[in-house]
Amino acid sequence: MQEQLPSIVFAKKEVVAARLSPFAYQLQAVEAVKNMPYAALFHEQGLGKTKIALDLAMQWFLQNDVDSAVVVTKKGLVANWQREIDTHTTLKAAVLGERLKNSRLYNRAYRLYLTHYEAIVGDQNRFALFLKTRKIGVILDESQRIKNPESRIAKCFLQLAEGFARRVIMTGTPVANRPYDLWAQVKFLDGGKSLGSDFEDFRKNYDLPVGIVEAKEQFSAYEESLAEIFGKIRSFTIRETKISAGITLPTKEIRVVAVEMEAQQAELYRKYREELAAELIVEGKLVYDSAEALFKRLLRLVQVASDPAMLDENYVGECGKRAVLRSLVEEGLQGGAKVIVWTSFVKNADALAKFLASFGSLRLHGKLGIDERNKTVEHFLNNKEKRVLVATPGAAKEGLTLTVANRAIFYDRGFSLDDYLQAQDRIHRISQTRECEVINILSTNSIDSWIDRLLLTKARMAAIAQGDLPPNAQMAKEQFQDTVRETLL
Numbered sequence: 001m002q003e004q005l006p007s008i009v010f011a012k013k014e015v016v017a018a019r020l021s022p023f024a025y026q027l028q029a030v031e032a033v034k035n036m037p038y039a040a041l042f043h044e045q046g047l048g049k050t051k052i053a054l055d056l057a058m059q060w061f062l063q064n065d066v067d068s069a070v071v072v073t074k075k076g077l078v079a080n081w082q083r084e085i086d087t088h089t090t091l092k093a094a095v096l097g098e099r100l101k102n103s104r105l106y107n108r109a110y111r112l113y114l115t116h117y118e119a120i121v122g123d124q125n126r127f128a129l130f131l132k133t134r135k136i137g138v139i140l141d142e143s144q145r146i147k148n149p150e151s152r153i154a155k156c157f158l159q160l161a162e163g164f165a166r167r168v169i170m171t172g173t174p175v176a177n178r179p180y181d182l183w184a185q186v187k188f189l190d191g192g193k194s195l196g197s198d199f200e201d202f203r204k205n206y207d208l209p210v211g212i213v214e215a216k217e218q219f220s221a222y223e224e225s226l227a228e229i230f231g232k233i234r235s236f237t238i239r240e241t242k243i244s245a246g247i248t249l250p251t252k253e254i255r256v257v258a259v260e261m262e263a264q265q266a267e268l269y270r271k272y273r274e275e276l277a278a279e280l281i282v283e284g285k286l287v288y289d290s291a292e293a294l295f296k297r298l299l300r301l302v303q304v305a306s307d308p309a310m311l312d313e314n315y316v317g318e319c320g321k322r323a324v325l326r327s328l329v330e331e332g333l334q335g336g337a338k339v340i341v342w343t344s345f346v347k348n349a350d351a352l353a354k355f356l357a358s359f360g361s362l363r364l365h366g367k368l369g370i371d372e373r374n375k376t377v378e379h380f381l382n383n384k385e386k387r388v389l390v391a392t393p394g395a396a397k398e399g400l401t402l403t404v405a406n407r408a409i410f411y412d413r414g415f416s417l418d419d420y421l422q423a424q425d426r427i428h429r430i431s432q433t434r435e436c437e438v439i440n441i442l443s444t445n446s447i448d449s450w451i452d453r454l455l456l457t458k459a460r461m462a463a464i465a466q467g468d469l470p471p472n473a474q475m476a477k478e479q480f481q482d483t484v485r486e487t488l489l
Contacts, residue, residue, distance in 0.1 A: 017090045018055055025245040026052045029238045034059040038167040038189035040143075042239040042466060045172030045422055046429030047247065050084045050399075053139045053170060058089065061111060066137035066165050068111055070096075073141035075116040077399035079374045081141070082114065099123050106130045117145050121156045128160060137166030140188070142398050144176045144418060149184040149199045161188050172425070175462035176418035179206040179229060182465065186233055194232045206465075223464060230467035239467055250406075252428045252436040256452070258444050259324045261305065264317040269304045269446060272311075276301065295415045298447060303345065305443040306412035310347050321411060321441050322355060328439060329359060332407035333387055337434065338380065339407045341390045342423050344414040352411065353390040364391040380404065393419035402426040406434040411441055413451050417458040 022030070025043075029052045033039035043049050057069040071093075073081055078095065085093050089112075094105045096115035102123055105113070120127055130136070140146065146154040161167060169185050180203040186195050196202050206225060230237070242249060261269060276297055300311065307322075308315040325341065332339040341356070343349050346365045353363035360383075364376045373395060379386045381404055389396075389405070396402075397419055405427050413420055428436045442448035463469040 018058060019088055019090065020051070022051060022055055023048065023245070023247070025240050025247075026055065029240070030055045030059060032238055033168070033236075034063070035065075036166075036236055038236060039169075040174070040186070040189065040233065040237040041168060041170040042174045042237055043172060043245070044239075044241045045425040046249075047172075047240060047242065047245055048430050049170050049172070050081070050141075051088055053141070053168070054085065054088045054091075056168065057112065057137065057139065058091075060137050060166060065135070067134040068113060069137040069139065069166075070113040070115065071139045071141060072115055072117055072120060074145060074398060075118055076370055076373055076395065077141065078114060078116055079370075080377075080399050085112065085114070096120075096123075099126070102126065106133075117153050117157075120160070121153055124156050124160070128163060131160065131163035135165040136163070137168070138164045139168045139170060140185075141170050143169035143171045143185045143188075144173060144181060146184050146188060147176060147181040149187070154184045157188055158184065161191070173418045173421055173462070175465045177416055177458060179226060179461065179465045182229065182233075189236065195229070226461065226464040227467075227470065229465045234467070237467075241468060247430065249428060249430070250432055250435045252424075252438060254424075254438045254440070256440050256442055257324060257328065258442050259320045261320045261443050261446070262317050264315065265304065265308050265319050268308045268312060268315065269301065269443075272300050272304050299414070301447040302412055302414065302451070305446040305448050306343065306345070307348055307351065309351070310345060320443060324441060325352070325409065325411060326356070328407075328409055328441075329356060329388060332409070332437070333359065336384075337407065338387045338389070338405040339409065340402060340405045340427065341388060341409045341411055342413075343390065343392060343411045344419070345412070346392060348411065349390050349392055353388075356388050356390065359388045360385045361388040361390055362386050364389060364396050366392060366395045368395070377402075391423075393423045396426065397422035400426055401429060401431060403429060403432040406432065407437045407439065409439045409441065412448070413440065413455070415451065415454060417455055417462060420455055421459070 026048060029041060029043070033041070034056060041049055041052060043052070053071065057071075060066045060069060071081060082093065082095070085091060091112045092110075093112040093114040094108070094110040096102050096105060096113055097119050099122065102119075103126070106126065140157070146157050148154055149158070167189050169189060171185075174185065175181050180199070183195050183199050183202045187197070191197075206229060303310045307319045308317075309319075329339050329341070341352060343352060346367050349363050349365045353361045362376050362380055364373055368376070376389075377396075377400060380389045380402070389402070393416070408424050408427050410420070410423075424438045440452065442452065460469065
């Protein structure tokens, strides 16, 4: 016999109210989508999407469109959402996590539920039953979490989608790295009506071309096709940038600091580069045609350009970036400000936090438990002695407001546009009062320069697909191929 959950009767006099007034563009977003069965909120990071989401949920309640709303976020952001809910609403959220605890919460009359993606996946069957007991609206925060349709998380939410009375996805970087990142997110909303029901077809039509160099006329056609994507989803998509929203923030300067690798580091880099060139380049032609696999191999060069000790235990030198990092941190701490140092590697985060210990450094990465990560963020925000945060984008790029710092230093960067944009805007967002600096430390004559150009190309591609730019940005396939060759030869 199939398990059933009881229906719930809600108290009519329950207080549902906002504590703070929205900005004009936030109010406009709520008004635009409050009556839609599904919508995408793609506001640029730092524009207060959390406030929009909570005000939207309260509109659903007041209009009797839903009985309850569920906010789904990344596991590491649940505590941050709890703080935001208390700040912006009179609601008390029930937090779904452990299955046994969930059973009790499903049977109580909560207006707002807060949970994370893994919790829903682990309790999918009972959650599906829960959806049948009342009208539920859902808001997927950082919805790029379901961008891979083959992942367990994406499959779960695509199966649950029709059970929600209202569906909203929310992210500042909908095209996290490639145009096909949009497909599963949008399918969760409309079941495939706008972008098609076949992922492979969509990817084939819109992926960034990589392979043998072809006629330049095809590049223009590719750009035009990217612009078509936003046209297909425009009717249910709200997208604002800081400029279009009319938000006046302190300036954000992005600059590059180039450093020379020390002798032993440079020799190790040459060795790894020659090994990779032998694997990937034949008679001057790039033959390794899988971009993802290629990037994994190139990641070794990123590590050597950053700190060879991550790959070679016998390395005893002082890598070229360290002295410059110390100087940039000291400079950034003047006047009582704080500094964030970003690195793509857990091992590097540990080493750099130790290297910068005299400045009151903290580390934040995915190998730490959720409770420890939350305590680290609290210390950085509230403890005057903790002035430097060394973090990996995977653990801290999303959902956090870290405007106690106004300098972000990228000690190294990977190939992810999402990581780079989300990480730098932890400091450049609403509530920032000081001018911001984003500093990229690049090892000269290394893969670092190529990554700089690659991220620029990805940013242009994303801007066209998201409707931020017309299809006239230069995105030549030759540029991608040539820069790979430059990196290896």
